[in-house]
Amino acid sequence: MDEDYTVWVDFPRYSQQYLDGVEGFLQNAFPLFGKGDEIQCPCKKCTNRLWLRRDVIYDHLICYGPSSLYVEWICDVSHTKMNGKDNMDCETGMGFEDNLDDMFDCTGKGFQNVEEGEDGPNVEAAKFYRHVREGKQPLYPGCTKFSWLSFMIRLYHFKCVHGITESAFQELLGLMKAAFPNALLPSSLSEAKNTIRDLGLDYQKIHACPNNCMLFWAQNSDKDMCDNCGASRWVVQEKKGSPVNDPQKLIDKVPAMVMRYFPLKPRLQRLFMCKEYSKLMIWHAVGQMKDGKLRHPADGEAWKTMDSNYPLFSSENRNISLGVAADGFNPYRSMNLSHSTWPIILVNYNLPPWLCMKQENLMLSTLISGPDSPKNNIDVFMQPLIAELKELWDVGVKTYDVLAGKNFTLHARVLWTISDFQGYAMLSGWSTKGKLACPVCHYETSSSYLKHSRKMCYMHHRKFLHPTHKWRLDKKRFNGEIETGQSPEILTGTDIEELLRGFENWFGTKKEKAKKIDSPFKKKSIFFDLPYWCHNPLRHNLDAMHIEKNVCDNILGTLLNIGGKSKDHVNARFDLQEMGIRKALHPVLSADGKHIEIQAAIFDMTKKEKEVFCSVLKNAKLPYGSASNIGRFVQERKVLGYKSHDAHFILHYLLQFAVKKALKPEVALPLIRLSAFLRGVWSKVVDVSMLKKLQDDIIIILCNLEMIFPSAFFDIMIHLLVHLCREIEYGGPEHLRNMFPIERYLAKLKAYVRNRSKPEGSIAEGYLADECVTFCARFLSDDGAISNIDVTCPIQAEYHIDTRRNKDGKVFHLTDAEHKACHRYVLFNCGNQEIEKLME
Known part of the structure; x- marks a missing residue:
């Protein structure tokens, strides 16, 4: 905020400069935001909740002063020129609260209809909104229950959840069109998928070497053989009816291995096309309490360090900070089958702490097919994600923010990874086995091999004590030695880059045996391709759940x-x-x-x-x-x-x-x-x-x-x-950086499996259907499409208002006494800001 904007606010409230500033604010605010002879009072007492007359607001601002939440907005309004050429910058939406329609209906060039204004939607956003508008048409003349788009998505979701085959779904569509000729129904499953794809809800199938050596992607998309091991891209299958002794056997081109990639940019853009989510995407900067306590990753040292190292990124509150989570699971729900499917999931840390780990806000990015774990070769499958993340950092993507009515260049960064200890080794490259198993103590890990137990033990915790502590000299009760070691210094990303200078990665299950090197690093992680990764003080999280x-x-x-x-x-x-x-x-x-x-x-x-x-x-x-x-x-x-x-x-x-x-x-x-x-x-x-x-x-x-x-x-x-x-100090509260929500999300992915011969395909289609339902809840809720639950509300996200679910999952209404008890519990267990939101 410009220093001149705040100069009058900093003066004593009895000074003439302060009185002139209040007059300027009231003179400009009433034509822009007034309803009759009242506007919302931004003083410390009212905090934009009460509609009051001009003289009352004047007295409040003199007696109580402006609320700290709305100082920037007050200063912007007080300096707004009323000639229509220099209107207030309201990209943050501060001061409007839930009256967003008033913001867009107010006079001034910058607040006209966002779809027709000078800074209206870009080409992609305009196309998206056009599809949404078209999708809001009634399913048939006179229908008030469903729009044709919401019904189509619900039908597609029904197909995926219940495992209906494509041929059966096609016949069902034909039967429905014959029974309801006036209904706007898709003629085929392909047409339905094309409509969904136009909304940015899609994924890519990328072929991979069966030995995990490379992807047939980007510059290698036209190749039929792996460059490293020479394996074929295709499975050779004899066609039925071909002669048994025919030397020229015909083959069908079936890929030997397929991974699914869900593009990130359209999914991030879509977050800012929804008013409620656009408002939540800047919560980390304007919504949280600034009292020095750790409530969110933005309060941690890692976030602050990255902001100070890259001020251009942090200057735009809408830029997104992500976490990358990876874990393997058996999609068959059976312990007697060995199959490991590895999804890579993205966590959106711009959202409030009660929303960022919710399942509807977790984004599936990559789905690596089994049956074997990719192990160190996971970097091969992460190439599309890393390439898109590099582009989002260096170039960004033009995004329309419906809250501000303007386009901006959206950038994104990765803060850290979340995984179990096995996944830690796969993502970081540091071997988590043997005498140097601790990635934090690194080369100074204190370990001993137990000859009879045949395992490594990690003791010597006395070295973390103060140098003068008496236990350092106690040999009898410990290991028989005096402890002289000190707490090890942390290896920074720059240190690791220097250690791995000239390191050559080897990928694939059938690679030539590489020279054995005396280093706990098995590879240089692909995350170091991101230009900011080496400056991140917390790159990988230790998972407290598995610990x-x-x-x-x-x-x-x-x-x-x-x-x-x-x-x-x-x-x-x-x-x-x-x-x-x-x-x-x-x-x-x-x-x-x-x-x-x-x-x-x-x-x-x-x-x-x-x-x-x-x-x-x-x-x-x-x-x-x-x-x-x-x-x-x-x-x-x-x-x-x-x-x-x-x-x-x-x-x-x-x-x-x-x-x-x-x-x-x-x-x-x-x-x-x-x-x-x-x-x-x-x-x-x-x-x-x-x-x-x-x-x-x-x-x-x-x-x-x-x-x-x-x-x-x-x-x-x-x-x-x-x-x-240490990790809490750098990364914030533990419950936002562990595997509990990720493991629960994996259970949800398992439920999508209907075709046991192609579990990853079932998971991809099921996730896409679920993403469509979330899309309807955010963009088509006015038509009562799929869900009447407000996904942005921490209470309504799981329960309908005035109802609850019993242990069988059935919804029943609360009595007045139960409702009052629930309401009292929420008030006693929420902070002041959450209570104010609920009261509004």
Whole structure:
């Protein structure tokens, strides 16, 4: 904002400069925004909610001053010239709230009809709006329930969800056209798909080498053989009826491997063609509270660092920041079939935190076909996405913003990736196995190989303590050595680029064996093709969901001595003997010399104590919807078969009560503190000053655990706990950067599979149909097309107003008492800004 615009606002409210500024604002605002003799009052008390007369608004601005949310708008209006040549810039929409129609109907050249104005829609946007207008025609003369476009999309969605074949769908269309000759129905499935494609709802099929070496795409689109391994692009199939001994056998051109790519640019452009979403796309800049707490990734150091490094990008609030999530899943819902399909999903971080991880806002970008995981070759399949992201960064795409009524150049960037630890290695190129498994500690990872357990352990957490801490000198209770190490410095993206200078990537499953290099890097990640990637301080996220699941497995398995899960076994005791520590736990020969005996450790429980421990988990009464029935996983003093969210709930809430009843205080206390640490890590609002305390706590907790549990307990997942606080500081709240919403979204993709021989095709068509439904909810809701749910509202996104769903999924109406209880709960659990929006 120009400094001259704010000079009168900065003066004392009794000064003549301030009084003249208020007069200028009122003189210009009433002709533009007045209804009769009233406009909305932008003072601190009214905050644009009340319509008041001019004299009352004058008094309010003198007594209370302008609201900080509308200072820029007030200054713009007070400097607006009324000759129609220099109108207010209202690209942000600030001050209009929900009265957007008034903004476009007001006088002034810049606020005329957006489709006819000087800065109206560009060619692509005009074509899109023309299709939407045409699609809003009634299905048949006199129809008020459906438009022809909404009915066609609903019919297409019905076909995909219920697995209707194309031939059956074609016959159904013919029957409907014969029965309803006046209805505007498509003549074929191809015509319906072409209409959907005109709206930007489409995907591309790209052929790939069956050995994952290259894509037959861009400059390689005309090739029939792979350049690396020589494999054919096609599957050779003999045609029926050809002679058996014919030397010239005919073949059908069927691609050996196909990936699906969903273009990103039209999907981003469409977000700004919807008024409500265009308003939400700048929430990260103008809608959140600025009190120094972490509520959104925009509050984190990584976002701020990128903004300071690239001020041109950050100067436009509508530029989009994305997250890239990748994970593999079995589309058949069966554990006895080995099949791994890998989708790549984009997360839109411009949206508010209660919307950015919702399923309707996750964008499927790439679908990599199975049956095998792409592993390090995932970079081959990400080439189209990276190429489009580079174009969006360097050139941008011309986009029409319906909220402002103007075109602008939209740019986009990737903040980080989200994946499990296996996916971390695939996306970053750093090997997450072996002695340097920690990507944060990198070359300074402290690890030891346990000869008898045949695994690596990661201890030495004393090096994160203060240099003068007394535990650094304690050899007896730790590993028998004095700790002199220091906390390692983080490898920056520039450091990694320098390390990988001249590194040559090798892709494909049948490549020549490359020279073995002494480096934990298996490749140079394709993300380094993005010009800003090396300056990003948080490129890949550690997934707290899988970390918690593994930590819970280790704790429960060891405490309850579950076979195959316990980390305290004979080999672990021999490792202690090998290291020369904790002599009381060393294995000894029995009196007859035929057996090996081991002494009970401090954390071992009797049968009675195990029963008490398990009873806490089995008999816990939990609020409906907060967790699954954890008691069904408790069987004969064992806890088996629980899922990731169950582990999350156990660690946060139930473990502290179980260990307090069953274990000695010296064992129970560190585990209780671990529960408190995890609850702090998962806070939706994080106080930065508390992060230092949480970091100090987890170091002490891990050191305490080193005194209690054997070395085999400390796998890489236990060690990664020490790095979670740093990632929160850089990336913002943990619940916006983990795999929980992504895993739930994968379950939704599994539900699309109808043709088990082509699961990826079913998923692509199902996603496209679901995207069409979301499109109808945003653009055709005036016709009552598909859904009357406002997808932008955090409450209505899952429930109809005045209704709720029971456990069977059926909708029933709330009583007055239930409705009041729900309303009270929302008011008590929302911030001030959310309450003001609900009150409006």
